[in-house]
Amino acid sequence: MDKVFKALADDTRRRLLDRLHEDNGLTLGELCARIDMTRQSVTQHLAVLEAANLVSTVRRGREKLHYLNPVPLHEIQERWIDKFERPRLRVLGAMKRRAEEAMTDKPTFVYVTYIESTPEKVWDALTDADLTAAYWGHSNVSDWRAGSRWEHVRTDGSGIADVVGTVVESERPSRLVTTWVAPDEEGHEDKYSRVTFDIQQHAEIVRLTVTHEDLPDEGAHADVSSGWPAVLSNLKSLLETGHVLPQEPWLMPAR
The missing domain is CATH 1.10.10.10 (Winged helix-like DNA-binding domain superfamily/Winged helix DNA-binding domain)
Structure with a gap:
């Protein structure tokens, strides 16, 4: 402080x-x-x-x-x-x-967190299907090459993807950019948002910056404002302690 x-x-x-x-x-x-x-x-x-x-x-x-x-x-x-x-x-x-x-045409949300880990491990935590399933409740599935499709798939065995998109940039282990859209709105360009993960080494820790831009409205901004901190807290716990938080943080009641 x-x-x-x-x-x-x-x-x-x-x-x-x-x-x-x-x-x-x-x-x-x-x-x-x-x-x-x-x-x-x-x-x-x-x-x-x-x-x-x-x-x-x-x-x-x-x-x-x-x-x-x-x-x-x-x-x-x-x-x-x-x-x-x-x-x-x-x-x-x-x-x-x-x-x-304080938005321009479409809302943008930026979140920064520091993790005691390496850029490579943070990258893997964002892109490995098994690791994302462990702390996110969904598996991020793709070959993570620029231009490839990616899916945010439920872990209940249904194979249903709640979010899909395209890998725009992929520079392991420093930068990943993807588009996001609901499957039923795929193909409607005005419905897509964009998420950028910037991973930077700072001495013995990693600075992870998540930028979620081109959100459709303030309601979507409110959702990601609570969603990203919860997901990234679980990611941080997994990488630093070897286990996720004892309760899924996105299910915690708002104060």
Whole structure:
């Protein structure tokens, strides 16, 4: 938490977060446009925000997009605010909600987690049918080559896929991009969303960034906002402890 408070203590860094709150997913040039400061100085401030996990980045071609990550703010709310002033102080909680709702044409959800593992093991956990069945309740089935079909298949023996799509990019063990659509809407381009897994080594741990974009509406955004953290918590537990959580986290009642 020390890094989070240090990051928030600076006015320029707060303004950068405000800018991402207004319009999430900006390049360095777009962020510099409203800050009277050199690109080098803004880059240094962004590095502090990234170190505090308040900002996450995603590569798209030659561009590097910056996203506000509301998770540390939510943790501050739960630890220091909700305990004592829950009825009256909702500022950080409201900021988190607005940050997640700061969308462009279609909603985008970004989630960052850190796992004590290797990029290769994280990649396998995302693509191996048996491993995904263990922590996700579905098997991800494909040969994982760019252009191939993939399916999110139930583990009840029915063979039914609840999600299907195409592998857009496949760069083991660092980056996987897939399209997502319900089987009955396959072929309708406006119904597809897109999920990107960015896997980065950070010393002895791995930083996994999941970006789910082109969501159809706010209802879908609300679903993935609760679904991805639950699934990735189970993945993290499996890789770090050798077993999944004692209760499927997506079945936990909302607080």
